[in-house]
Amino acid sequence: DIAELDHDRFARRGYPEAVYCEGKTAEQAGVIAAAVGERGARTLFTRADAGHVEAILAALPDAAHDATARLVAWPPDPPEPTGGTVLVVAAGTSDLPVAREALLVARHLGRTADLVVDVGIAGLHRILSRLDQLRAARAIVVVAGMDGALPGVVAGLVAAPVIAVPTSxxxxxxxxxxxxxLTMLNSCAPGVAVVNIDNGYGAGHMAAQIAAPVPG
Amino acid sequence: DIAELDHDRFARRGYPEAVYCEGKTAEQAGVIAAAVGERGARTLFTRADAGHVEAILAALPDAAHDATARLVAWPPDPPEPTGGTVLVVAAGTSDLPVAREALLVARHLGRTADLVVDVGIAGLHRILSRLDQLRAARAIVVVAGMDGALPGVVAGLVAAPVIAVPTSxxxxxxxxxxxxxLTMLNSCAPGVAVVNIDNGYGAGHMAAQIAAPVPG
Amino acid sequence: DIAELDHDRFARRGYPEAVYCEGKTAEQAGVIAAAVGERGARTLFTRADAGHVEAILAALPDAAHDATARLVAWPPDPPEPTGGTVLVVAAGTSDLPVAREALLVARHLGRTADLVVDVGIAGLHRILSRLDQLRAARAIVVVAGMDGALPGVVAGLVAAPVIAVPTSxxxxxxxxxxxxxLTMLNSCAPGVAVVNIDNGYGAGHMAAQIAAPVPG
Amino acid sequence: DIAELDHDRFARRGYPEAVYCEGKTAEQAGVIAAAVGERGARTLFTRADAGHVEAILAALPDAAHDATARLVAWPPDPPEPTGGTVLVVAAGTSDLPVAREALLVARHLGRTADLVVDVGIAGLHRILSRLDQLRAARAIVVVAGMDGALPGVVAGLVAAPVIAVPTSxxxxxxxxxxxxxLTMLNSCAPGVAVVNIDNGYGAGHMAAQIAAPVPG
Amino acid sequence: DIAELDHDRFARRGYPEAVYCEGKTAEQAGVIAAAVGERGARTLFTRADAGHVEAILAALPDAAHDATARLVAWPPDPPEPTGGTVLVVAAGTSDLPVAREALLVARHLGRTADLVVDVGIAGLHRILSRLDQLRAARAIVVVAGMDGALPGVVAGLVAAPVIAVPTSxxxxxxxxxxxxxLTMLNSCAPGVAVVNIDNGYGAGHMAAQIAAPVPG
Amino acid sequence: DIAELDHDRFARRGYPEAVYCEGKTAEQAGVIAAAVGERGARTLFTRADAGHVEAILAALPDAAHDATARLVAWPPDPPEPTGGTVLVVAAGTSDLPVAREALLVARHLGRTADLVVDVGIAGLHRILSRLDQLRAARAIVVVAGMDGALPGVVAGLVAAPVIAVPTSxxxxxxxxxxxxxLTMLNSCAPGVAVVNIDNGYGAGHMAAQIAAPVPG
Amino acid sequence: DIAELDHDRFARRGYPEAVYCEGKTAEQAGVIAAAVGERGARTLFTRADAGHVEAILAALPDAAHDATARLVAWPPDPPEPTGGTVLVVAAGTSDLPVAREALLVARHLGRTADLVVDVGIAGLHRILSRLDQLRAARAIVVVAGMDGALPGVVAGLVAAPVIAVPTSxxxxxxxxxxxxxLTMLNSCAPGVAVVNIDNGYGAGHMAAQIAAPVPG
Amino acid sequence: DIAELDHDRFARRGYPEAVYCEGKTAEQAGVIAAAVGERGARTLFTRADAGHVEAILAALPDAAHDATARLVAWPPDPPEPTGGTVLVVAAGTSDLPVAREALLVARHLGRTADLVVDVGIAGLHRILSRLDQLRAARAIVVVAGMDGALPGVVAGLVAAPVIAVPTSxxxxxxxxxxxxxLTMLNSCAPGVAVVNIDNGYGAGHMAAQIAAPVPG
Ligand SMILES: Nc1ncnc2c1ncn2[C@@H]1O[C@H](COP(=O)(O)O)[C@@H](O)[C@H]1O
Ligand SMILES: Nc1ncnc2c1ncn2[C@@H]1O[C@H](COP(=O)(O)O)[C@@H](O)[C@H]1O
Ligand SMILES: Nc1ncnc2c1ncn2[C@@H]1O[C@H](COP(=O)(O)O)[C@@H](O)[C@H]1O
Ligand SMILES: Nc1ncnc2c1ncn2[C@@H]1O[C@H](COP(=O)(O)O)[C@@H](O)[C@H]1O
Ligand SMILES: [Mg+2]
Ligand SMILES: [Mg+2]
Ligand SMILES: [Mg+2]
Ligand SMILES: [Mg+2]
Ligand SMILES: [Mg+2]
Ligand SMILES: [Mg+2]
Ligand SMILES: [Mg+2]
Ligand SMILES: [Mg+2]
Structure with missing residues (x-):
């Protein structure tokens, strides 16, 4: 009676349920993890702090925990990848936690995913030297704080859609x-859509949907 | 010397250049339209008011103008559609201009696109009765003002990515x-990414990219 | 001389005084609790942290403390319920503290009150499966964070007024x-009115007033 | 295909559909009015400007139009009133249009409703002299701009719930x-819930729900 | 070279220098206090935390420290009062620290000053019962958080100017x-001017100026 | 029944009632002016546009109208001045309408009042050359837009309180x-209190209260 | 007595006085222009609409008016240029009015100045092809709306300081x-400082100061 | 793979790379410092807390650390100064950390730089007594919190450009x-451009560029 997991989600949408840990007690996270284990359904736990992680691992000892991304995944291994490639690009080193969350979520949702870090616009040659990698992706996640200018620059160079993630x-x-x-919402290059601040999960999810194998 | 069109864009990205008319004089729009005609490159003119339209049509008499969407397209006919279907959904009648802009842009960028209007959450049965149509689309654009709640509701029901457009x-x-x-950025259902307020062009463009034919 | 309780409130309005503890020292809370005990008037202490609680219980040892809701009530037992039923609905598990505060306040103000948790719009079947319970209530409190979309969805389904509480x-x-x-203030379904962020007390109070027995 | 009226609303909720005219063309308002007439269902048109009114009256010649409230109602006469009384209070003369919209909506939704104007807190004796009238109401709508202080003052004096409407x-x-x-959301007197800026319709609707006859 | 006190201020304006401690290190506060002692000029230290206080008292052992107001005054005793009376009114108990800062500042700047606490508008009889005290003051400081409605109510009842202080x-x-x-800036009763959030110092200073003895 | 003038105000507070015309129709202004004439009570009409003025003058033909200040005063002549002097200072020529409103209001409320224009901080010598005039005033109103820096500069130079008015x-x-x-609220020179944007009336009123003759 | 021009400015700072016309009446602009003519001091009139221009030209018939920049300069010809070159870069055609104002101001303040238009980041090759011109300037003004990303990209490529101007x-x-x-203030490339929205005057002035001839 | 330093920056722009430590782990700062040491390129580490400093000094033991400015510089000694003088002015003692960061950055980028502290506008004589020092600088950085008025006052007195830094x-x-x-962006004295809140690094960098030796 503290949670009513959306177990129907995978059937309905093809993607696993996720549990947002922030604002929940460690105890609540543990109760939910136990329910997940009983049900046996693939689940992600996002924004998990040390207390949440301990409680989740007590219930699901083989779950995979990534400290940088603050993510716990169960079962620990992603499914065999299908569809196109997701590329995650971070403007600076400080954007790494959010970028890594997007990367791992895309993998756990069934895509091949790669990561490029610290290629912000202050030194433009860094992103320009990766045009081939950028153009090989079916969906690109660009993570940036401060001026948030990188997603627009990337979008101007490729045909694939760009999911932009602002960081704090x-x-x-x-x-x-x-x-x-605001920068990202106002991108003067079309082909950019935006998710919430620091929401690596949402970006990885969206990118996985875009790069999903086309039915038929 | 008042404009330097990005003629390279189609080669680089596969999508035509667009000219945002707001903030330009009618005279400037006319000069740009003449350059477009000379070059012969497919171009969209967005947010065109009566003065812009008159000047553009003087230079490109066979261009197609849609008054509700405030869009001028040249050449007038969209290319033969390829890829998946784009579905545009508007919460209310007042969202029609923005929704129609998204619809036409998706078509002029090469997709099949359909439109559903006035199915906001105040009467939930309206959107629930269209589940089949929603689930047949490869990309869904949801346009809503006021509470902006419809994109999240739609995203919770389908596997395809949702591009959300807030209206004023x-x-x-x-x-x-x-x-x-803000509602759309905070969607508690994953699978929603957001473009600028009233930016039907950006949403239609993004949806066209998502539903593009997969190479190979 | 640090506080001048509104002892006249019950006579004037029919509802007990409440003491908002945040911003008060534990010592001040204790002094007020002692005055309450002397006067013998039903009182609620809201937003009480551990220090406040200790000081209040020292003065009113039989007071009832709910840690999740951060509420202390004295006398500990609610009055015998009259009027209609108040239903409190929380979109997610993280909204539980605020929802529980509303629930307990409604009870201490004399209403029958029930609680439903984790039925947000990402999995719409959860709220739709509770239509009967929703339609049996005379006042509904809906607590939600993130997109805040649930109150509008509920209001579109019932005749009773909805009091919406945004959470942080x-x-x-x-x-x-x-x-x-903002979502809640802009609900496209009429029948929604809004109280302050995280203000479960205000929502429970308002719902109790709405569901009060009709005089005569 | 420009509108899909929520004809099921009255059956589902007991209150008529409303058409928000702002953002619709006069022509669209006329098309909707014609559909309303055909269907024969009680409907309100809110925020109607001169163009909307003309188009609506062409389709529904006997509809009632109130210029101050910018409201068109069809059929023109409210139903026979049931339930408790709604009292609408306006802080200043400038709040009259919004207050009058609330008043008429409450009547067209089936309540007895009265109006008091220009009793703001700058001259407190004005509201204090009306305590009896305030205490006789089952629901009170308080409309105020500027400091928005009146709803809190009223809520501190009565047992009935106060719906507060800020004006621009x-x-x-x-x-x-x-x-x-913000003032209204932060009312230090409990018993205040808030609707959107200038939203007399929402306030009148909410008050009508609160003062509805209690079933059984 | 870390500070250049405005020693000329008393000569120029008739009021002592004040040192705002927040954002200064304890060590800097101590250095400044030593300079003050050497110079022998009346000075107030505002927003002093424990570290600041310790350092100031080390340099000025006979300075007066008020913990609630976070104020240190040197010399410890206010001058003999002249001019009119300043009345400080706090809406709630939680506003006490700010109200007390205003009270003490007014006294250290040479006025007679009194304090009334917890007379917010939720129980209007509390402020109405003090009309005589309100009308005897030459300047009134009203401190309030939440809805901030009290200053406007007071201003509507008296001839003296009201300095309003919002609290956090x-x-x-x-x-x-x-x-x-915002409430205070928008007061619909004239005779209200506003200082910064939680700025009891500024309010007490302003009130002391208003109530100063009239020259000649 | 469209207005309930606060006729008691002069008795209660010693200052005349004022009618804020913005948001009222010309017709309403005329009705109120007629009531004023009947009652014979001194009244100010602020923010009056051409339509308001015409209607007011129809009812009160001898009223005094100042187009720059948008003010109508009745009776046309201010009372014989008492108390101290009010000085109104405007940073730029564009601030003149607001400054003039403050000037006239102070006069109609019974004070001697003078005006200095275009002495902003970009050319500091302009204000520094007026130190004597500044120091002779009992209350100073400083009106400024843009950076709003002038009130703080003035407050640092004088003993009298400064009422700051931001302009748009x-x-x-x-x-x-x-x-x-915000600049004015954050003045690092104490002795500044702030009224609403463009609110010359509020500033003139407050200054008149401060400079009022001291009773006894 | 409506204006007190800062005639001392040229002596004190080496740059002419400027008159901001917005918020002034045409009549006031004319009075000021007459005073300028009498005095014979170089002056710029910014943000001049048709009415202002007419009044200024009546007093100073040989003044130079640029309609796009909304600027009037007197005397009409800039002084002989000294110091380094100022380069003004506009991201889009819509930014032309602001860019042109900066260009002309830099010239009238004594610099050589050039203009490049429509080289926004959506087509990055446009700005990259102008590296030589960028690197030859001693100060660069970059004008951009929407995402405001261009100044940071430019600053990352050159040694000269960049003055960024956001447009509306x-x-x-x-x-x-x-x-x-916000984008510009957050530029992740150092070497960017920002002036007010649409403030081409401020940017041109600042650039002229930076590129001034070094004394000695 | 956690960072890709912009080693090309010095060649391209003439100024060293800087590492913004906030948001990076101490471990990451250490890895970057090691790479810097290997490469041998002049580098600044800004916003370094105790953990960062320890890790950086472990890799670069001779680096210079300034605790007030939170800056680490390597190599420890600035280059021989060239160009004009940079003057850094702080309004209050509390602004010292930011001012000192600007000062040191200007020196490490090759300029002569001086510092003046606590000369805010509340005591105007303090800044006026330093006119000679102000007029000798080629670039002036003015750091201020609260009202932020000092940069505009300084700009009105000198010919050199002013870089304004707001503090928190x-x-x-x-x-x-x-x-x-906002105050600084709205400076009514031209010659002010603004960097981010508390961004002493950005201001010092910009000032160093402005005061750079003129080529040729
Ligand atoms: N003032 C209002 N507040 C909230 N909802 C409204 C308001 N006016 C109309 N509506 C609702 O908004 C919907 C009208 O939107 P539309 O479909 O664009 O006409 C109707 O279902 C109304 O119930
Ligand atoms: N959540 C709340 N919302 C609105 N008012 C409240 C709330 N909690 C307490 N109050 C009221 O605020 C007053 C408490 O303020 P104080 O006098 O500082 O204790 C009481 O009269 C309560 O009725
Ligand atoms: N709705 C839009 N959203 C984002 N970018 C747009 C939009 N409309 C036009 N653009 C882009 O903005 C640029 C037009 O700016 P301009 O150079 O002023 O015409 C073009 O490169 C377009 O691709
Ligand atoms: N609460 C306050 N409001 C306005 N100014 C203040 C306040 N407290 C101190 N000050 C002024 O701010 C200056 C202190 O700043 P500082 O130089 O950093 O100590 C002094 O000149 C005080 O007069
Ligand atoms: Mg980097
Ligand atoms: Mg609809
Ligand atoms: Mg949940
Ligand atoms: Mg009134
Ligand atoms: Mg209280
Ligand atoms: Mg001027
Ligand atoms: Mg362009
Ligand atoms: Mg100081």
Missing amino acids: VGYGAAFEGLAPL | VGYGAAFEGLAPL | VGYGAAFEGLAPL | VGYGAAFEGLAPL | VGYGAAFEGLAPL | VGYGAAFEGLAPL | VGYGAAFEGLAPL | VGYGAAFEGLAPL
Whole structure:
């Protein structure tokens, strides 16, 4: 009676349920993990802090935990990849936790996924030297804080859709991610759509859907 | 010297250049349209008011103009459609101009595209009765003002990615589209990414990319 | 001289005084609790942290404390319920503290009250399966963070008024509850009115007033 | 195909459909009005400007139009009133259009409703002299711009729930109604819930639901 | 070379220098206090935390420290009062620290000053019972959080100017004092001017200036 | 029944009633003016546009109208001045309408009042050359848009209290007066209190209260 | 007495006075222009609409008016250029009015200045093809709306300082220039400083100061 | 693979790479410092907390660390200064950390730089007594919190460009630096451009570029 998992989701949508741990007690996370184990359904636990992780691993000892991404996945191994490739690009090193969350989510949802880090626009040659890799992807996630300018630059160079993720990294007038969020929504290059601040999960999920194998 | 069109865009990205008319004088729109005609490259003119339209049609008399969508397309006929289907869904009648812009852009970028209007969550049976149509689409654009709740509801029902477009429709605390924008960014159903307020062009473009034929 | 309780409130309005503990020292809470005990008037202490609780229980040892709801009630037992039923609905598990505060306040103000948790719109079947329970209530409190979309969906299904409570749960662009607050104020289904972010007390109070027995 | 009226609403909820005219063309309003006439279902048209009104009256010549409230109602006469009384209170003369919309909506939804105007807190004796009228109402709508302080003052004096409506009236730092909206959400007197800025329709609807006859 | 006190201020303006401690290290506060002692000029230290206080008292052992107000004054005794009376009114107990800072500042700047606490508008009889005290003051400081409605109510009842101080007390949509700040700026009763959130110092200073003895 | 003038105000507070015309129809302004004439009570009409003025003058033909200040006063002549002097200072020529409103209101409320225009901080010598005039005033109103820096500079030079009025003059990031409003609230010179954006009436009223003759 | 021009400015700072016309009446602009003519001091009139221009030209018939930049300069010819070159770069055609204002101001303040238009990041090759021109400038002004990403890209490529000017061009979530303003303040490439939205004057002035001839 | 330093920056722009430590783990800072040491390229580490510093010094033991500025520089000694002088001015003692960061960055980028502290506008004589020092600088950085008024006052007195840095110092309505940021963007004195809140690094960098020796 503290949670009513959406067990129908995989049948309905083809993607596993996910449990957002922030705002839940460790105890609640443990109760939910136990229910997941009983049911046997693939599940992701996002934004898990140390307390959540301990409680989840107590119930699902073989779950895979990634500390940088704050993600717990069960079962621990992603399914065999299908569909196109997802490429995750991070503007700076500080964007790594969010980028890694997107990367792992895309893999656990069944895609091949790669990661490129620290190729922000202050040194443009870094992203320009990766045009081939960018153009080989079916969906690109671009993670950036501060000015949030990288997704627009990438979108101007490729045919694939770009999912932009603003991060809460930056000086005061970044307003905890508001500045890059607005930049991305206002991209003057078309082909950019935006998810919530620091929401690597949402970006990885969306990219996995875009790169899904085409039916028939 | 007032404009430097991105003529390389089609070669680089596979999608035509677009000219955002708001903030340009009618005269400038006419000069650009003449350059387009000379070059012979497929081009869309978005947010065109009466003055822009007149100047564009003077230079490109056979261009197609849609008054509701405020769009001018040249050449007038979309290419033969390829790839998957794009479905555009509008929560209310007031969202029609933006929805129609998305619809036409998706078609002019080479997709089959359909439109469903006035199926907001106040009367939930309206969207629930269209599950089959929703599930047949490869990309779904959902346009909504006020509470902006429809994209999340749709995303919870389908496997395809949802591109959400907030509109500037609503009472004062909608703050010209800010309220639905935030709702969409915070969708508790994954599978939603967001474009700018009233940006039907961006949504149609993104959906066309998602539903593009898979190479190979 | 640090507080001047509104002892006249019950006579004037029929509902007990409440003491908002946040921003008060534990010592002040204790002084007020002692005054309450002397006067013998039913009182609620909201947003009480561990220090407040200790000081209040020292003065009113038989008071009832609910840790999840951060509420202390004295006398400990609610009055015999009258009027209609209040139903409290929480979109997610993370909304439980606020929902529980609303539930207990409604009971301590004299109503029958029930609670339903984790029925957000990402899995719509969860709320749709409870239509009978929703339609039996005279007032419904809906608590939600993130997109805040649930109150509008519920309001579209029932005749009773919906009191919506935004919570501060969610990613960055939820802006500590601003996003669901705006969603709820912009509900496209009429029959929704909104209280402050995380204000379970205010929602429970309002619902108790709405479901009060009709005089005469 | 431009609108899909929620004809099921009255059966489902007991209240008529409403058409929000802002953002619709006059022509669209006329098409909808014709559909309403054919169907024969009680309907309200809100926020109707001169163009909308003309088109609606062409289709529904006996509809009732109130210019101050910008409301068109069909059929023109409200139903026989049932349930408790709704009292609408406006802080200033400038709040009259919104207050009058609330008043008429409450009547067309089946309640007895009265109006009191220009009793803001700058001259407190004005509202204090009406305590009897305030205490006789089952639901009170309080409309105020600027500081938005009146709803809290009223809520502190009565047992009935107060629905607060901020208006966009005031100097620059009222920010088109944001200031009174926040005041009302932060009312230190419990018993206040808030609807959108200038949303007299929503307030009147909510008040009508609260004052509805209790079944059984 | 870390500070250049405005020693000329008393000569120029008739009021002592004040040192805002927040954002300074304890060590810097100590260095400044030593300079003050050497110079022998009356000085107030505002927003002093435990570290600041310790360092200041080491340099000025006879300084007066008020923990609730977070104020250190040197010399410890206020001057003999002149001019009119300042009355400080706090809406709730939680507003006490700010109200007390205003009270003490007014006294250290040479006025007679009194304090009334917990007379918010939720129980209007509390403020109405103090009309005589309100009308005897030459300047009134009103401190309030949440809805910030009290200053406007007071201003409507008296001839003296009201200095309003918003506090950062309240639920989420108080936005750390923004809500009462806007309320106060929008007061529909004239005779209210506003200082910064939680700025008891500024309010006490302003009130002391207003109530200063009239020259000649 | 459209207005309930606060006729008791002069008796209660010593200052006349004022009618805020914005948001009222010309017809309503005329009805109110007629009531004023009948009652014979001194009244100010603020923010009056051409339509309001015509209607007011029809009812009160001898009223005094100032087009720059948008003010109508009746009776046309201010009372004989008492108390101290009010000085109104405008940072730029564009602030003149607001400054003039403050000037006239102070006079109609019974004070001697003077005006200094275009002495902003970009050319500091302009304000520094007026130190004597500044120091002779009992209350100073400083009106400024853009950076809003002038009130703090003035407050640092004088003993009298400064009432600061932000205006909606400036480039985009002035956000219609928000920027100078915040500057003024954050004045690092104490002795500044702030009224609403463009609210010359409120500033003139407050200054008149401060400079009122001291009783006894 | 409506204006007090800062005639001392040229002596003090080496740059001419400027008159911001917005918010002034045409009549006031004319009075000021007459004073300018009498005094014979070089002056710029910014943000001049048709009415202002007419009044200024009546007083200063040989003044130079540029309609796109909304600028009037007197005397009409800029001084002989000294110092380094200023380069003004506009991201899109819609940014032309602001860019042109910066260009002309830099020239009238004594610099050589050039303009490049429509080289936004959506087609990156456009700006990359101008590296030589960028690197020859001593100060670069970059004007951009929407995502505001161009200044950061330019700053990453050159040694000269970049003055960034956000424009109010773009879809709803550009919030009248707020989005590019924040982007520019958050530039992840150092070497960017920002002026107000649409403030071409400020940018041209700043660039002229930076590129001024080095004394000695 | 966690970082891709912009080693090309010095060649391309003439200024060293900088590493923003906030949001990076200490371990990452150490890895980057080791790479810097290997490469041998001048590098600044900004916003370094104790953990970062320890890790950086482990890899670069002779690096220079300034605790107030939170800066680590390697190699420890700045290059021989060239070009003009940079003057850094701080309004208050609380602004010292940011001012000192600007000072050191300007020196490590090759300029002569000086610092003046606590000369805010509340005591105007303090800044006016330094006119000679101000007028000798080729670029001036002005750091201020609260009202942020000092940069505009300075700009009105000198010919050199002013780089303004808002700080997050102040009462609630300073909104963590938003208030001085807006003040500075709205400076009514031209010659002010603004960097991010608390961004001493950006200001020092920009000033160093402005005061760079003129080529040729
Ligand atoms: N003021 C209002 N507040 C909330 N919902 C409204 C309001 N006015 C109309 N509506 C609802 O919004 C829907 C109208 O949107 P539309 O389909 O565009 O006409 C109807 O279902 C109405 O019930
Ligand atoms: N959540 C709440 N929302 C609105 N008012 C509240 C809330 N909690 C307490 N109050 C009221 O605020 C007042 C408490 O403020 P205080 O006097 O500081 O204890 C009481 O009169 C309560 O009725
Ligand atoms: N709705 C839109 N959203 C994003 N970019 C757009 C939109 N419309 C046009 N654009 C792009 O903005 C650029 C037009 O800006 P401009 O150079 O001023 O015409 C083109 O490169 C378009 O691809
Ligand atoms: N609460 C306050 N509001 C406004 N100014 C203040 C406040 N507290 C101190 N000050 C002023 O701010 C200056 C202190 O800043 P600082 O130089 O950093 O100590 C002094 O000149 C005080 O007069
Ligand atoms: Mg990097
Ligand atoms: Mg509809
Ligand atoms: Mg859940
Ligand atoms: Mg009134
Ligand atoms: Mg209280
Ligand atoms: Mg001027
Ligand atoms: Mg372009
Ligand atoms: Mg100081």
